Amino acid sequence: MLKIQNLQAGIEGRTILKGINLEIKAGEVHAIMGPNGSGKSTLASVIAGKTDYEVTEGRIEFMGKDLLDMLPEKRAGEGLFLGFQYPVEIPGLSTTNFIKTAVNELRKYRGEEPLDAVAFLRLMKEKMALMDIQQPLLSRSLNEGFSGGEKKRNEIFQMAMLQPKLAILDETDSGLDIDAIRIVANGVNKLRSKDNAVLLITHYQRLLDFIIPDFVHVLYNGRIVKSGTKELALELELKGYDFIKNDLNIAETV
Amino acid sequence: MDTIEYLTGQFHEFPQDSIDRGLDILRQDAFNAFNTMGIPGMKHEEWKYTRINKLFNTDYSLSADPADHSVSTSDLGPYRLPGNKDANELFFINGRFAFDLSVIQSAGLQVLPISTAYNGEHRDVIAENLSHSSRYLKDGINALNTAFLQHGVFIQVGRGLILEHPVYIYNITDARTANIFSQPRSLVNINEGAQVQMVETFITFGMNESFTNQVMEVVVQQDAVVEYYKIQNDASHTNQVSTTHFRQTAKSYVHTVTISLNGGIVRNNLNMVMDAEHCESHLYGLYFQQGKSHIDNHTIVDNAMPNCLSNEFYKGILDGNSSGVFNGKIFVQRDAQKTNAYQSNKNVLLSEEASVNTKPQLEIFADDVKCSHGCTVGRLDEEGLFYLRSRGISEKIARSLLLHGFVVDILDKIRLAVIRNYADQLISERLEFDIS
Numbered sequence A: 001m002l003k004i005q006n007l008q009a010g011i012e013g014r015t016i017l018k019g020i021n022l023e024i025k026a027g028e029v030h031a032i033m034g035p036n037g038s039g040k041s042t043l044a045s046v047i048a049g050k051t052d053y054e055v056t057e058g059r060i061e062f063m064g065k066d067l068l069d070m071l072p073e074k075r076a077g078e079g080l081f082l083g084f085q086y087p088v089e090i091p092g093l094s095t096t097n098f099i100k101t102a103v104n105e106l107r108k109y110r111g112e113e114p115l116d117a118v119a120f121l122r123l124m125k126e127k128m129a130l131m132d133i134q135q136p137l138l139s140r141s142l143n144e145g146f147s148g149g150e151k152k153r154n155e156i157f158q159m160a161m162l163q164p165k166l167a168i169l170d171e172t173d174s175g176l177d178i179d180a181i182r183i184v185a186n187g188v189n190k191l192r193s194k195d196n197a198v199l200l201i202t203h204y205q206r207l208l209d210f211i212i213p214d215f216v217h218v219l220y221n222g223r224i225v226k227s228g229t230k231e232l233a234l235e236l237e238l239k240g241y242d243f244i245k246n247d248l249n250i251a252e253t254v
Numbered sequence B: 001m002d003t004i005e006y007l008t009g010q011f012h013e014f015p016q017d018s019i020d021r022g023l024d025i026l027r028q029d030a031f032n033a034f035n036t037m038g039i040p041g042m043k044h045e046e047w048k049y050t051r052i053n054k055l056f057n058t059d060y061s062l063s064a065d066p067a068d069h070s071v072s073t074s075d076l077g078p079y080r081l082p083g084n085k086d087a088n089e090l091f092f093i094n095g096r097f098a099f100d101l102s103v104i105q106s107a108g109l110q111v112l113p114i115s116t117a118y119n120g121e122h123r124d125v126i127a128e129n130l131s132h133s134s135r136y137l138k139d140g141i142n143a144l145n146t147a148f149l150q151h152g153v154f155i156q157v158g159r160g161l162i163l164e165h166p167v168y169i170y171n172i173t174d175a176r177t178a179n180i181f182s183q184p185r186s187l188v189n190i191n192e193g194a195q196v197q198m199v200e201t202f203i204t205f206g207m208n209e210s211f212t213n214q215v216m217e218v219v220v221q222q223d224a225v226v227e228y229y230k231i232q233n234d235a236s237h238t239n240q241v242s243t244t245h246f247r248q249t250a251k252s253y254v255h256t257v258t259i260s261l262n263g264g265i266v267r268n269n270l271n272m273v274m275d276a277e278h279c280e281s282h283l284y285g286l287y288f289q290q291g292k293s294h295i296d297n298h299t300i301v302d303n304a305m306p307n308c309l310s311n312e313f314y315k316g317i318l319d320g321n322s323s324g325v326f327n328g329k330i331f332v333q334r335d336a337q338k339t340n341a342y343q344s345n346k347n348v349l350l351s352e353e354a355s356v357n358t359k360p361q362l363e364i365f366a367d368d369v370k371c372s373h374g375c376t377v378g379r380l381d382e383e384g385l386f387y388l389r390s391r392g393i394s395e396k397i398a399r400s401l402l403l404h405g406f407v408v409d410i411l412d413k414i415r416l417a418v419i420r421n422y423a424d425q426l427i428s429e430r431l432e433f434d435i436s
Helices: A040-048 A072-077 A095-109 A117-131 A135-139 A148-162 A178-191 A230-239 A242-253 B003-013 B022-037 B053-057 B073-079 B114-119 B123-129 B140-147 B382-389 B395-411 B417-430
Strands: A002-011 A014-024 A029-033 A054-062 A080-083 A166-170 A197-202 A215-220 A223-228 B088-093 B109-113 B153-157 B167-174 B180-182 B185-190 B195-205 B210-220 B225-233 B238-248 B253-262 B265-274 B280-289 B294-303 B309-318 B323-332 B340-349 B355-364 B370-378
Touching (some): A014 A054, A014 A223, A040 A054, A040 A197, A072 A095, A072 B382, A080 A148, A095 A117, A095 A135, A095 A148, A117 A148, A148 A166, A148 A178, A223 A230, B114 B123, B123 B210, B140 B210, B140 B238, B167 B180, B167 B210, B210 B225, B253 B265, B253 B294, B309 B395, B323 B340, B323 B370, B340 B355
Parallel strands (some): A080 A166, B185 B210, B210 B238, B280 B309
Antiparallel strands (some): A215 A223
């Protein structure tokens, strides 16, 4: 589904990603962990098409197409979704209107008719129940004045409404209490299928208790330095990132 | 012929008609003031960024006969505002009040020629309030309107009456056959305890040049409540200076929204004189300009007496080569203790060529007051744009959604639903955006 080869990217002349290789297949859940400043959010932003970043090397293929050539909205049209670490507040645009516009723009991209009001409402009610979201929140301006937990739940709610093939969730767990994490994780798990995939970006192992990944990768200093299964996350939790750094130092001195 | 020479000729042609010559003296004084001050140019502090003197290089006709208009009801059809069937509709054509076209539905609403009102039972209120705006607007352009006010009207809403039908005021310039300079003039008296919603708009017929220099003075008597909405969406070959001057007396309430969407040079003077205790006023504005349009909102809030509240919030979007000015003066006079006065102006520039000059100007002479002001000039939020695009929304629609979101809180201040929706529709059409 997603194939990243030797991806190098940076911002304002500073290289952040120094050769990322990663392949995600349909039905898989991957987790990328790593210390602050290792390039996790940069990777998410580059995949979603944020123009602040400059890609200097490598390629990203999504569903067999060259992703780096596409505008952000086209990437979404192809089935990519980014759950933002810091969802943006948009004054004067209700969450409902926003989601309705997005749903119908994606349908248009796929050559489908727009959803009528009844069908849209039915879909919304179903996903609202899944994410424990109430109507008043959706009538408010998008993310404006939302609590941290509301913002993150709203991200997963959008994901549920837009039904992407690949969802990249950038630190969706940060700032959440345990109940909120449970709701978010439950939402993600319900949406998992053999046809879609999830890439979780997280600092902590905690989220991975609720969403069990198939693969865990450690990003350090712009490179994936270690990959493994969910046990790797547990090991990181126990030993901290230092053991990775130490391993690397040993490797470099040998 | 030189326009100023022409206007001088016209001034001397008009008959003088009031019994004790009160109006004539007012006119003559104003004409002298016009001759002394002239058309304000760049050196006039309040006109630094808005140049109207070049408009006087055009040959205008200022028609001399009040009955001389050739506008029919069917001409007006497409320009009437939504909700007009339930509204009182007052038409000014080329600066003259058109009694033949106007439709008054509310029994408590009265419109009289200013001289009739002055020579009749309304002498005191007219003597006290007519040309009150000249105390605040020291320039030849305000004086020029007053010099020609003999064809103005006196509008009044009776004591304690709550007008069920809003009052729509159309300033129409018929420039189908000539360049037109028009000067609508009115004094509105909202009597004690009355409540009224007013909507004002500006429309030009024809492709000749037009310049409207309008003055409306409104007296808001004790406990009266006024909502006033101004919609400016005239063609880009039209120019106007539109002065709306409120004088509030005790415990009155004024709520204004000024929406400016098109025009050549548009200068608004909105004055709020809070001349008694416990007055409240809200001044909201929204300008969205493109092409070469120029919009200037000059506002004055004068807190003369204690315990008043004023709240001012203007937002602007400037695209293309358009330019904007916001100048917000707030006076808090020595006696006006316990004043609350707030002001904010936010701007979004959509192109490199667009510009805005924004200037808060607070002059506070009392010591127990709460005042705040702030202004911002920025670009469209790139983070917001990326957020919407990452959900599959095209850049064009994402921009429209963000801009619509930026203006919607001002639109929501229009409490007359048909007019709110009309303004929203005009903006949404410009954004090529479906509001349903």
